[in-house]
Amino acid sequence: MSVSEDDxxxxxxxxxxxxxxxxxxxxxxxxxxxxxxxxxINPFYWLGALAVVAFVIQGxxxxxxxxxxxxxxxxxxxxxxxxxxxxxxxxxxxxxHLYTAYAMIMLAFMHMxxxxxxxxxxxxxxxMWVTGMVMGFVTLGxxxxxxxxxxxxxxxxxxxxxxxxxxxxxxxxxxxxxxxxVGSGGDAGQLLRFFDLHVVVLPAVLLVLLAVKMYLLExxxxxxxxxxxxxxxxxxxxxxPIFPDVSFYLxxxxxxxxxxxxxxxxxxxxxLPAAYSPAAAGQSVPQPDWYFLWVYQIIKxxxxxxxxxxxxxxxxxxIFVALTVLPFIDRGKTRRIAVRRWYVTIGLVFIAEVVVLTxxxxxxxxxxxxxxxxxxxxxxxxxAVCIISFNAYRLLARQPTNQAxxxxxxxxxxxxxxxxxxxxxxxxxxxxxLGLGAFSMGGLINSVVNMTMFGVSxxxxxxxxxxLGALAVxxxxxxFLLYRLDLGRGRIKRRVKMFEVGWKQK
Amino acid sequence: xxPREWLxxxxxxxxxxxxxxxxxxxxxxxPVSSQSQTTFAIYLSIDLVVFAMISYxxxxxxxxxxxxxxxxxxxxxxxxxxxxxxxxx
Numbered sequence: 001m002s003v004s005e006d007d008x009x010x011x012x013x014x015x016x017x018x019x020x021x022x023x024x025x026x027x028x029x030x031x032x033x034x035x036x037x038x039x040x041i042n043p044f045y046w047l048g049a050l051a052v053v054a055f056v057i058q059g060x061x062x063x064x065x066x067x068x069x070x071x072x073x074x075x076x077x078x079x080x081x082x083x084x085x086x087x088x089x090x091x092x093x094x095x096x097h098l099y100t101a102y103a104m105i106m107l108a109f110m111h112m113x114x115x116x117x118x119x120x121x122x123x124x125x126x127x128m129w130v131t132g133m134v135m136g137f138v139t140l141g142x143x144x145x146x147x148x149x150x151x152x153x154x155x156x157x158x159x160x161x162x163x164x165x166x167x168x169x170x171x172x173x174x175x176x177x178x179x180x181x182v183g184s185g186g187d188a189g190q191l192l193r194f195f196d197l198h199v200v201v202l203p204a205v206l207l208v209l210l211a212v213k214m215y216l217l218e219x220x221x222x223x224x225x226x227x228x229x230x231x232x233x234x235x236x237x238x239x240x241p242i243f244p245d246v247s248f249y250l251x252x253x254x255x256x257x258x259x260x261x262x263x264x265x266x267x268x269x270x271x272l273p274a275a276y277s278p279a280a281a282g283q284s285v286p287q288p289d290w291y292f293l294w295v296y297q298i299i300k301x302x303x304x305x306x307x308x309x310x311x312x313x314x315x316x317x318x319i320f321v322a323l324t325v326l327p328f329i330d331r332g333k334t335r336r337i338a339v340r341r342w343y344v345t346i347g348l349v350f351i352a353e354v355v356v357l358t359x360x361x362x363x364x365x366x367x368x369x370x371x372x373x374x375x376x377x378x379x380x381x382x383x384a385v386c387i388i389s390f391n392a393y394r395l396l397a398r399q400p401t402n403q404a405x406x407x408x409x410x411x412x413x414x415x416x417x418x419x420x421x422x423x424x425x426x427x428x429x430x431x432x433x434l435g436l437g438a439f440s441m442g443g444l445i446n447s448v449v450n451m452t453m454f455g456v457s458x459x460x461x462x463x464x465x466x467x468l469g470a471l472a473v474x475x476x477x478x479x480f481l482l483y484r485l486d487l488g489r490g491r492i493k494r495r496v497k498m499f500e501v502g503w504k505q506k
Numbered sequence: 507x508x509p510r511e512w513l514x515x516x517x518x519x520x521x522x523x524x525x526x527x528x529x530x531x532x533x534x535x536x537p538v539s540s541q542s543q544t545t546f547a548i549y550l551s552i553d554l555v556v557f558a559m560i561s562y563x564x565x566x567x568x569x570x571x572x573x574x575x576x577x578x579x580x581x582x583x584x585x586x587x588x589x590x591x592x593x594x595x
Contacts, residue, residue, distance in 0.1 A: 088537035092547065245568065248561045255558040259551040263588075266547040 024124045026219060033218065035239040036246045039231055040222040046253055047111035048132070051139070052210065053254040054104035057261065058142075061097040062199065069149070071195035073187045076151035077275040084272055094272075095265040101143060103261060105291045108139045116326070116347050118226040119335040125223065126327035128216040133324040135209045138202055140291065145181070145198040147289055148191065156276035157286035163190075165299070168309040169317060226335050285366035294354045297361035301374035319350075338396070345389040352385045353378060356442075373449050380445045384438035388431070391478065395430050395485065430481050437474030443467035514573050517582075518563055524585060525556035531592075541595065548592040555584055 043050075068087060070079045083090040112132065115121065121129035148159040166177045181197065183189050231237030240246055274280055288296050295316050298304060304312035322329065330343065337344055356377065444467040451460050483499040486492050528549045535542045535549075559581040566573050 089543050089546065091540070092543040240569075245565060248565045252558040252561045252565075255554040255561070259554040259558075262547040262551045262554075266544050 025127050026216070033242050034221055035241050036222055037231065038238040038240060039225055041240070041246075041249055043253060044114055045222055046250060047107050047114060048213075049250055050253060050257050051104050051107040051111060053257055054100045054107060054261075055206065057100045057258065058097055058104065059203070061093050061100070064093055065097065066199065071149065071191055073151060073191055073276075076149060076191060080150040080152075081272060081275075091269055092265060095268075095270040096261060098270055099265050099268075100261055101146065102291075103257075105139055105143055108136050112136055112323070113347065113351060116323075117337060117344060118223065119330070119340075119343075120223045121327040121330070122333070122335060123327075125216070125220055128213060128220065129327050130324060131209055131213045131216065133320075135206060135213065137320070138206045138209065141202050142198065142206075143289060143291055145194040145202065148194045149198065150272065151191070151276050152273040153276045153280040153284050154273045154287070157281050157284055158288045159194075161286045161296070162288060162292070165309070165313060168313050170310070170314050173317065224335075226337055287361075287365050290358055290362070293361035294357035297357040297364075297369070300361070300364075300367065301369045301371060303371045303374070305368060341390065341393040344393075345386055348389050349382050349385045352381050356381045370453075373453075376445050376449060377442075380441060384441050388434040388438055391434055391482070392427070392431055395482070396427055426481065426485075430478065433474050433477040433481065436470055437478065440467045440470035440474060444471060514563055514567065517578060518560060521556045521560050521563075524589075525553055525560070528552040528556070544595050545592060548588055548595065552585060552588045552592065555581060555588065559585075 040046075065083055068079055068083050068090075070076065080094070083094060085091075087093070115129065115132070144159075144162060147155045149155070163178075163182050166174055166182065168174070169177065181190075181193060183193050225231060233239075287293070295313075298316065299309055299312045301312075334340065360377065443463065447460055447464040447467060451457075451464070480499050483492070483496065487500065532546065532549050532553070535546055537546075559578070562577060562581075563573055
């Protein structure tokens with residue numbers, strides 16, 4: 001073979017590999033409407049589909065509201081009030097629109113975290129993950145832009161806080177978002193911009209991204225079970241046609257979700273806050289809606305006030321960036337939760353911190369958080385979750401082999417079943433004990449902080465004693481369980497008689 | 507026909523009846539009254555739950571799997587509660 005022929009074939013090889021890379025990820029040569037496996041008939045596989053259902057409900061309710069809403073500072077509140085008071089089922093419509101928006105954000109978050117834990121971002125679904133993350137940002141954008149539209153004192157003040165935070169973001173992100181959402185047209189210009197983004201730009205972007213994600217889902221199919229291996233084609237691996245089988249299942253989920261949304265809207269109807277005016281704004285404490293509260297709570301910690309704001313927002317932006325490019329950071333091949341203790345623990349810490357910050361933010365509106373308190377609460381939460389997670393891993397990893405010599409002549413099947421059952425029970429008790437430990441540790445930190453800040457009271461002393469007692473019970477319970485497990489395996493070096501009550505040597 | 511299958515068909519017919527009834531009732535509501543917002547939401551929820559149950563029974567029967575007792579009992583219980591709420595609002 002001559003040199004030029006060799007070069008040509010090498011170039012063709014590269015081109016084929018490149019095309020193969022894209023084909024593997026984009027499914028250019030695959031059939032459409034691929035059937036779904038039986039094991040995917042599980043609500044956890046369709047959290048994203050439910051978020052789409054929420055989007056559709058919002059589209060319908062929002063379109064009706066568009067008939068009456070006028071996006072100018074002088075008419076926005078009046079037209080919202082008109083929908084509330086004079087349009088048939090107007091209050092119900094507004095409530096459904098708001099609650100499905102909340103549900104959409106919650107479902108998107110759950111969908112992301114489920115994907116994180118079962119590592120759906122791994123090859124060949126990298127692009128699918130990135131698309132999903134961008135869809136998540138667009139969903140948050142819906143929340144941010146929609147919050148201002150009623151022009152209430154709460155929404156105006158919270159949006160002002162949000163737009164002020166944009167200025168503290170790192171460049172060029174700050175200028176870009178500022179150009180997109182704030183502009184230079186004053187209140188009227190900003191309201192119009194938010195309205196356009198909310199009803200035209202973001203829905204269009206989301207629909208395009210949805211189409212891309214659906215196409216990629218068609219290409220790769222639903223993710224394989226995290227336990228690995230191919231499921232039995234006669235059982236979980238049995239393929240079901242999209243129509244009518246899987247479609248009917250999705251319609252069931254959508255119907256139940258819709259019913260739940262309707263009932264929640266009726267049980268907890270929305271009450272419109274007061275209209276925005278500079279005087280009213282001066283009396284209200286600006287507070288973002290709950291899905292941004294965790295970010296807001298971080299910047300309320302005193303170290304991040306003023307000059308530190310930029311650092312806090314850069315840190316939050318880095319979390320989002322890290323989540324988006326996760327497929328390119330986490331390049332290991334295994335998806336098994338059982339062997340990924342660090343990865344799973346990081347995910348659990350993230351969820352716990354977001355929940356703690358959100359609840360904490362709700363309880364402390366407008367308060368600056370002292371550094372020590374921030375460190376104690378956030379550090380304590382992370383520590384508690386790490387202890388629970390690592391101990392749960394330790395227990396679950398050892399459990400199956402512990403029970404083997406227990407029975408004298410068990411049949412292999414009954415022994416496996418009994419071991420499995422005992423393993424599940426002991427694991428559940430262990431997680432419960434560690435949960436009690438985390439709860440009591442959090443309560444303990446809270447009591448100490450309260451006593452430091454507001455002085456010692458009888459009530460706080462009782463609370464402190466109760467949490468100390470609960471922590472002692474949790475520590476003793478966890479130690480007992482771990483000791484008995486090690487006892488079963490003959491790994492105990494220093495015997496503790498108290499923990500061997502009722503133990504019979506086999 | 508097995509007794510279990512017969513039971514499933516009876517539940518199916520009853521659900522269909524409930525669904526049609528709630529749709530008819532929805533059309534009789536006065537959309538201006540604020541109280542009818544609640545009634546509307548409850549009867550629409552009944553309709554959606556009925557649809558979900560009918561779809562579940564159809565789907566599971568088509569897959570030659572057993573219709574689970576728990577989903578059917580939970581669904582019927584939810585329907586009864588919603589019906590009671592709808593009648594007392």
